Amino acid sequence: MDKNTRDLEPEIERDFSQKMSYGSYLGLEDLLAAQHPVSKPEHHDEMLFIIQHQTSELWLKLVLHELRAVRARLMADDLRTAMKGIARIKHIQRSLTEQWSVLATLTPSEYAEFRGDLGASSGFQSYQYRAVEFLLGNKNAGMIEVFAADPQAQALLEELLGQTSIYDEFIRALHRMGYTLAPDLLERDVTQAHVFDESLMQVFRHVYENPAENWDIYEACEELVDLEDNFQLWRFRHLLTVQRTIGMKRGTGGSSGAGFLKRALDLTFFPELYAVRTEIGQR
Ligand code: HEM
Numbered sequence: 001m002d003k004n005t006r007d008l009e010p011e012i013e014r015d016f017s018q019k020m021s022y023g024s025y026l027g028l029e030d031l032l033a034a035q036h037p038v039s040k041p042e043h044h045d046e047m048l049f050i051i052q053h054q055t056s057e058l059w060l061k062l063v064l065h066e067l068r069a070v071r072a073r074l075m076a077d078d079l080r081t082a083m084k085g086i087a088r089i090k091h092i093q094r095s096l097t098e099q100w101s102v103l104a105t106l107t108p109s110e111y112a113e114f115r116g117d118l119g120a121s122s123g124f125q126s127y128q129y130r131a132v133e134f135l136l137g138n139k140n141a142g143m144i145e146v147f148a149a150d151p152q153a154q155a156l157l158e159e160l161l162g163q164t165s166i167y168d169e170f171i172r173a174l175h176r177m178g179y180t181l182a183p184d185l186l187e188r189d190v191t192q193a194h195v196f197d198e199s200l201m202q203v204f205r206h207v208y209e210n211p212a213e214n215w216d217i218y219e220a221c222e223e224l225v226d227l228e229d230n231f232q233l234w235r236f237r238h239l240l241t242v243q244r245t246i247g248m249k250r251g252t253g254g255s256s257g258a259g260f261l262k263r264a265l266d267l268t269f270f271p272e273l274y275a276v277r278t279e280i281g282q283r
């Protein structure tokens, strides 16, 4: 190799006038033209702010795609392939949580220079984030109100509100496998958030006290705990980023800010899987 320069092999494709290229396959023309800073004069750090959110939304799109597949596989009693989907989601979550460190390079002084330009817009209006919460079982019809001006987002959330979550489907699969569960749980109103159920906790107690005989369920339970754990880590890193960037200021979306986000840490998707830890080995 001369001059630290790599020769292009003659067979390398060069003419894409009639062929699909990298950029056309990936829709890069649209993707890379979708950053529209609103600050005037344009603030250098607004690009970071926009791209951090856009990449998060892209990953959330994939999480939703995978969660829908996980739900379908649970409905078909295919626990093993459902867990494959959850394994992928866990990696995406780690990547999303890691990504907070990039935004943490935005100082409070820098953010204050363009925060006013964001108006009333806020992550609170992320319909994909809300869709993920719904698919995991934390339903809240009130959250849909902010999408009144976005019929497509509203329709998606209304649809998910009326459908079972992945946790509902896991519970129904357990029932089909012969585990005893309260009828109230199996026929619950799926438009409401899942709340703690004693019969489910007793099933998990049996599983956790006899892992060898219930191995697939035991493994699936631990995968779900990982998923919730990762979700809470994302929420916590968001809270920490908010505290270091805007302190105790109110949010642009109208909430009290850090206090409101702190209360999200008390929400739980799979309460029985945490409660069972207190019970194991206790008589
Ligand atoms: C400097 C960076 C950020 C600040 C200061 C911030 C601040 C806030 C605040 C104060 C809220 C509460 C709602 C409100 O009144 O506005 C909120 C909600 C939210 N933000 Fe952010 N945020 C930041 C970055 C992000 C990023 C990068 C995402 C990724 C998509 C995000 C997603 C969300 C979501 C999903 C909510 C709703 C949370 C819930 O309902 O519990 N935020 N944010």
Ligand SMILES: N[C@@H](CC(=O)c1ccccc1NC=O)C(=O)O
Pocket (backbone or CB within 6 Å): 053, 115, 118, 121, 122, 123, 124, 246, 250, 251, 252, 253
């Ligand atoms: N709620 C933030 C603003 C904010 O972070 C934001 C603004 C527009 C689009 C997404 C955002 N991200 C998370 O809330 C604030 O109060 O500063």
